[in-house]
Amino acid sequence: MARRVTAAHHRNDQETPVISEYRQSDAEREPDGSGEDHAQDRARAARELGDALRELVQAAAGTEVDAATLRKTADQARDLVGPLTEASRTRHVPPTLDEAKPGRRMYNPASGPGNPIAPPMRVRVADGVATGTCTLGLAYEGPHSYTHGGISAMLVDQILGHAHAAQGRPGMTVSLSLRYRRPVPLETPLRLTAWVPEDSITDRRTGPKATITTEDEPDRLLVEASGIFVIPTAEQAERIFGDNPPPRWSEK
Numbered sequence: 057m058a059r060r061v062t063a064a065h066h067r068n069d070q071e072t073p074v075i076s077e078y079r080q081s082d083a084e085r086e087p088d089g090s091g092e093d094h095a096q097d098r099a100r101a102a103r104e105l106g107d108a109l110r111e112l113v114q115a116a117a118g119t120e121v122d123a124a125t126l127r128k129t130a131d132q133a134r135d136l137v138g139p140l141t142e143a144s145r146t147r148h149v150p151p152t153l154d155e156a157k158p159g160r161r162m163y164n165p166a167s168g169p170g171n172p173i174a175p176p177m178r179v180r181v182a183d184g185v186a187t188g189t190c191t192l193g194l195a196y197e198g199p200h201s202y203t204h205g206g207i208s209a210m211l212v213d214q215i216l217g218h219a220h221a222a223q224g225r226p227g228m229t230v231s232l233s234l235r236y237r238r239p240v241p242l243e244t245p246l247r248l249t250a251w252v253p254e255d256s257i258t259d260r261r262t263g264p265k266a267t268i269t270t271e272d273e274p275d276r277l278l279v280e281a282s283g284i285f286v287i288p289t290a291e292q293a294e295r296i297f298g299d300n301p302p303p304r305w306s307e308k
């Protein structure tokens with residue numbers, strides 16, 4: 057029987073730049089320091105599992121082995137599920153790892169290192185400009201040897217969201233537009249760049265812009281994108297998230 061992890065409230069749903077080594081936050085430490093190793097170790101372990109599963113996903117998307125090997129591997133993969141569901145959360149409860157460190161999003165599908173479907177994209181924000189880097193494998197293939205357009209859209213949405221958040225508070229995407237100028241190659245280091253034009257900023261809304269290029273050819277645009285991000289009002293947040301909306305959106 058799965059144990060459900062509950063949380064007193066939704067403390068945050070903030071995205072965070074992905075960093076290679078998680079720093080211990082004050083929120084993870086017990087007053088006597090005893091929680092430090094445990095929380096830090098669990099975050100590292102979640103990342104290790106994400107890395108291992110990413111490897112598995114890429115191998116599964118690229119394999120040419122025979123049916124017997126595929127079936128044997130499927131059985132082995134099913135056996136992995138049980139131990140993970142011994143303690144799990146529902147969709148209404150944030151991950152305890154994120155609760156332990158405000159700003160962390162361990163399982164974000166674009167940038168969360170613990171989420172095997174995330175490349176993951178590493179994000180840095182400096183001077184209002186958000187930069188994402190990642191390399192996409194065969195699991196993200198659309199046209200042969202190039203990235204699926206929906207994957208580009210997901211990564212762009214994320215990086216636009218970081219550029220918006222750099223203006224103050226995170227928001228939600230209300231509009232997303234992409235121009236696919238050239239195919240985005242797999243297995244090639246990519247760079248996403250996003251910024252917010254000053255004339256697109258109002259009280260609750262920004263209109264950030266983004267590009268995707270390869271790392272090697274930063275002037276050769278593969279994708280151009282623009283979005284509109286809105287900070288929900290307290291009433292909207294309550295309607296969307298129930299009686300425990302994320303604090304950043306719950307101010308009346």
Ligand SMILES: CCCCCCCCCCCCCCCC(=O)SCCNC(=O)CCNC(=O)[C@H](O)C(C)(C)COP(=O)(O)OP(=O)(O)OC[C@H]1O[C@@H](n2cnc3c(N)ncnc32)[C@H](O)[C@@H]1OP(=O)(O)O
Nearest residue numbers: 070071072159213214217218221226228229230231286292
């Ligand atoms: C250490 C710490 C690190 C922290 C680091 C944090 C980083 C953080 C990164 C996050 C990165 C996440 C990136 C993924 C973000 C998602 O994936 S969000 C998920 C997808 N989006 C959604 O599900 C949103 C669904 N939409 C909604 O629920 C509603 O539209 C909303 C958001 C509540 C807004 O309500 P609404 O009634 O549509 O809008 P309303 O309040 O009437 O209008 C607000 C303003 O927006 C305008 N607007 C609304 N819709 C549109 C539209 N389609 N076009 C143009 N304008 C529009 C209105 O005209 C209005 O403008 P102003 O009059 O204020 O100038």
